[in-house]
Amino acid sequence: MLTHPSGRRAVLRAGAAAAGFAAAGLPLLPRAAQAAGTLNLVLESEVVILDPHATTAAITRTFGYFVWDTLFAMAENGAIRPQMVREHSVSADGLQWRFTLRDGLRFHDGAPVTAADCVASLRRWMPRDPLGRMLQASLASLEAGDPTGFTLTLKQPFPLLLDVLGKPNAPVPFMMPARIVEAAGSARITEIIGSGPFKFRPDLWRAGASMTLDRNPDYVPRDEAPDFLAGGKRVKIDRAVLRVISDDATSANALTAGEVDYVQYLGFDHLASLEKARGVELMGLTGIHMFQGNFRLNHASGPFADPAIRQVMWHLVDQAAILQAIGIPARFARADCPSFWMCDAPLESRAGSEPARYDVAAAREMLKRTAYKGEPIVFLEVSGSISQTAANVLAQSMKEAGFNVDEQVMDWGTVLARRGNKEGWSLFPVYSNGVDMVSPLNHFYIASTCADYPGWSCDNRIPPLLQQFAATGTPEERRRVADDIQRIAYELVPSLMWGQFSRPAGYRDRMKGLIRSSFPIFWEVSV
Template sequence: MLKQDPGRRALLRAGAALAAGGAARPALAQRAPQEAGTLTLVLESEVVILDPYTTTAAITRTFGYHVWDTLFAMAENGEIRPQMVRSHERSPDGLLWTFTLRDGLLWHDGAPVTAADCVASLRRWMPRDPLGRMLQAVTASIEPRSAAVFTIALKEPFPLLLDVLGKPNAPVPFMLPARVLPADPGARVTEIVGSGPFAFRAAEWRAGDRMVLARNPLYVPREEPPDFLAGGKRAKVESLVLRVMPDDGTAASALSAGEVDYVQYLAFDQLQRLERARGVELMGLSGIHMFQGNFRLNHASGPFADPEVRKVLWHLVDQSSIMQAIGIPARFAKPGCNSFWMCDAPLETRAGAEPARYDVAAAREMLRRTSYRGEPVVMLEVSGSISQTAANVFAQALKEAGFTVDEQVMDWGTVLARRANKQGWSLFPVYSNGVDMVSPLNHFYIASTCADYPGWSCDARIPTLVERFAKAGTMEEKRRLADEIQVIAYELVPNLMWGQFSRPAGYRSRMKGLLRSSFPIFWEVSV
């Protein structure tokens, strides 16, 4: 949400260059979703960035879970289970871990998945992820021992090792072939070869229009039943067609008419109509599958580089008004949640949350006593999204308190490009899966404290407390540390929560076996 749309165009041009024969962009041939073995899907946005290690964008993670696989994965109950790994052993002192890959793992081009591939993938992923960096700091070596066995030797015990390897938070530690990983640490992966249940068809990718993922006939699923991101992943349809439909109304009409099979996010004002539509089902979610809305602040430049100015903002977020403006029905909303770690979640807390009290008059007086002198608050907004509505409500409160606000509207791809720069933006609204926000270890804006991560918020106390949280032996200790971290976070203001809610997905009743999850998951689906 920061700069200009040339950033997104550049990304699309780079992506299109990957497609075989990618010069022309012919019109998408009309495919009826009733065509045997094909699902036509409208996800939250277009997949623009394909390299899974270079972004925290949820759409890239969704793409990744279908194309690549992970060493371990999370089940619905939060348990981390083996995925590509057949067995693992830990030495009595906890310093040497040995992992053996399961039989039958092949890349999409037919080459075998090796321990050397996994080692190369981990080495590339670790510096790019907050938890990965934590693991890297205590790692003495990661080495392949045979074609199917590799070891991780630690400098000190790290109880969260399996949790880190199986974490669902982006960037996810997907396994990639060593040969496609660029030697340049700053370069992106451009050859998309995975070992997951679906394969990316580069020749059929039309940027701005569609992407095709084909069933991988070489994939050997685990024998266990599917369980969230763990267990057997059996691709039962021949292909997934990811259509680009930026307008919610167009997507909803296509779903109602049977032109698409699945829409990840439905506009709330369309729910009643869709509930009556023949052949359409809605999926409402709860608990960790709800979303948390946030305003991410830029601490590196602009008005919010001043911590006193940031603190004013706690008095300007009215969650109830934002939910009402978006049109979220009461049954899908949980307004008034001021816990960084989600409400109705294991670490829910109100520690330090006293400043989160809507009071424009108090904010106006606080702002008068700060260094603020009318500099524009540059707010990046995704056109037509519910986060844009949240931003509009917040912008009005900012203006009433005395801020000068510059609302800039663009698409999400442009936001991703602009937020990477430390200059030219002040905040952007976003909402994230609850799974990504329930702990200091995976909360985007807490786990990345004092790291090179868009927003650049830093309080040196937080990384130390997060490390202690990672090593905590009891839930009581984890809760105490989570409370302590939240108190500091309310002082630091890395983000502001604008609401917790569920956004239903819609799908055609011909789809059978669709897993109930805030992550769009299409293995096990048949038609």
Template sequence: MSQSLIGRRGLMAGGSALAAAGLIRPPGARAASQLNLVLESEVVILDPYMTTAAITRTFGFHIFDTLYAMDGQGRIQPQMVEGHTTSADRLTWTFTLRPGMKFHDGTPVTSTDVVLSLQRWMPKDALGRMLRDAHASLTTKGTLGFELVLKRPFPLVLDVLGKPNAPVPFILPERLARTPGDARITEIIGSGPFRFRPDQYRPGNYMVLEKFPDYVPRREAPDFLAGGKVVKVDSLSLRVMPDQATGATALLANEIDYQQYVPFDWIQRLERSRDIRLLSLGGLHQFQGNFRLNHAAPPFDDPAVRRVLWKLVEQNTVLQAIGIPERFRAPQCPSFWMCDAPYSTTAGAEGATFSIAEARAELARTAYRGQPVIFLEVAGSISQTAALVLVENMKAAGFTVEEQQMDWGTVLARRARRDGWSMFSVYSNGVDMLTPLTHFYVANTCADYPGWSCDPRIPALTRDFANAETPAERQRLTAEIQRLAYALTPSVMWGQFTIPAAYRTSLSGLMQSSFPIFWNVEKA
């Protein structure tokens, strides 16, 4: 049923795409040095600290900059920082910023901006909170220097400052960094390679990011999020389209240059075009799908009810229903930390075997008595298809399910409430889910984070993981944390897979990355 849903949507959208393209082209869209892009969704939340949404992170990496950054091998490299020193006892870290950096309003980047930005960011992020708890002081040392003094050694200082996981520790100008943590910034001013054009922003239609002429790139070659970010086009136009099939048709018609997520039932059609190339990724750049559960409201405030779901998800069936070709998906993966990854483990997964009959019997032994499960679904997405498969299985096991369809922006708004929803389906970049420190639904255990799952043993073990000195000790701790996570059930994985991006052959210099990155890209 789900496959035919995708097919009908593709045909309907394909037939109307050319007509729609004339409505979605903003002024100047065919400028030779403008990239016309369709990303995973519209950028709804512009404050990079206020959400873990990947689209806000993508926006953030083009507008803002970071002190350190991850390269393609997963190593942390200097970015805004020129260098640092560490005391013999590893408690005092002294950093120096690169000279000449400016914000988009023309003001110079200073150590005050850095200190205030980190102070605003740390409470928002699981790793940030660890750094906050480990540090004694964070102070400026002149215009370009700042000093971090720790209460105890914390081996992950640079990993935290260079983390690619949302919310990212982007650096804001002082006046914006002073914005209270529970309020969104009112201007979008960064020091990154592109600047936001509020006069060319039409919510629901498009936004324009313009080359920042005063950006000073590093001298090193570009390498994932690290190295020199040299902008070779004048602007980026981020288009909003009704669905992925409309985007694919616009790509074939040369209305856009790049589409982040290609509909799987359009792959063969796109591969036949001499003007289109597909970007297929593996390893750390695959995705992990999850059903996130709300522990703050019935029925999933009951751990016994939550655990029933482990018997209702068969990953291969979900990925087949979405239409993901076999070459783009991983086998059944029981690991919260991704499969074929450094911390892959099967710990705790012994009872997570698909069986509707066993799930029905297990549910009957709980206190569940038909309370509605409010399932938020992103209309027209592969996440919705994953949800449809689970909904059928849940109903067969005895759950009462109320499906509510909406766009992703509405899901983000709804999930911020503790009531009015039970679960939603989502998928995340693999680089975000590789360890207990970064996995959205494990790292935020016992934090004020949508879903509000809590087992106090997990944060304690996660701190041990952060302080572990050997790989063997970290491996042991990841297994122990996963056993607790299976019992807690903050989320249930629905599969590991790749979504290919597509771009016109007129583009060159695209990074091999699941993060859409448009510095160093040229357009012929």
């Protein structure tokens, strides 16, 4: 049961929040403004890239689901359901697909959404996305008919077509006006016009401070209950303000004081106090809504270009110790998950995972039998992040096993720049949304096998299996192929899983109807 932070403690918390907002240059909104239907939200980071086809950044995907809409969308159970599409049909041979848009779809500038817009959007998105490229390779034609219908014709059956059109993995196939797509060419779009439930307000955008999204009064939701990213999206608030607060303590204090309504990721060391704060609720998640931590290895140069040296690493990852060092409470973590495709998920697997056994002594003996001669292992670490803590734990085990580890601390932007070079680094830590890791087709380090993707892991057996997985029609067969891919991945070592966990969100209990999801979703929310 929640207790009330009364007296001097409540005053101090409110003061700390106000000081934090002042330091961040963020104006405090009066309570009356909040009560009128404005939500103040602190998401994982600032939205910097606004073009959702141009990046795999999760924050841009989140922004995308506010502003744009998709032809199909994923429900909580993983099923793909129509979203902008009213109905579709497929020929007996599985090659010709016809799609009809539902009534009432309009862009934020008032123009109707047409089949030509959808065709232009798909043609722009396909070459930018791994699954989109697989679809493009199977495509014979994609043509608009009347304004509400278009036809997609395949060269060979592609059973996962709807899964690809409705996938939540970035870059998401969001639908844009054809005129904006054509004006952008190969560059990023500059005019942010979607047909989604919220409208972006460029006139109120303050880089480094806040971004404003207003309810789209012309949005026509599906006549269904909301279901994760699918179903009816009924917006009941007038405005969402995305506040930029990078400090965990400041955002936690602001949440406690009621100056913000929602914080996407809470610092684990603040959970105990927030659980006692009056008016604050925590959202812990399981299964596909959890995160998967990974250490990505560089196969292109340095010691990890040697497969034998990579194999040693499976004995040096202690998931339980890493999660404990980060401070993740047991109820928000899976301490031992060997599955590339997440645990408590449809394709959970232990296939090939026998090497994943923490044993520093065994690693030391294995390393002696390799060609390793003490070359530096350059470990890129993200300053102040939970992934840096994960890196520190692994680095210590590596040193005990006989590796010469060079830990280099920097911000995430620098890591992104450094990892683009094939030389100068050996590994880096990262964690990703579970929905991005639950299948071989979207797992960053499997789907990119033998592609020009930082890390450059390649086993020529995997790409044909990915094609086989996409062409397989039954869940049982997909699971078998996924197991085969995982066995090879354990030999290849594209990455090392350092744990599965949930980062709880916090929200004020004045928010009613908040959908439980690792994606920040605010349709159906009332205040």
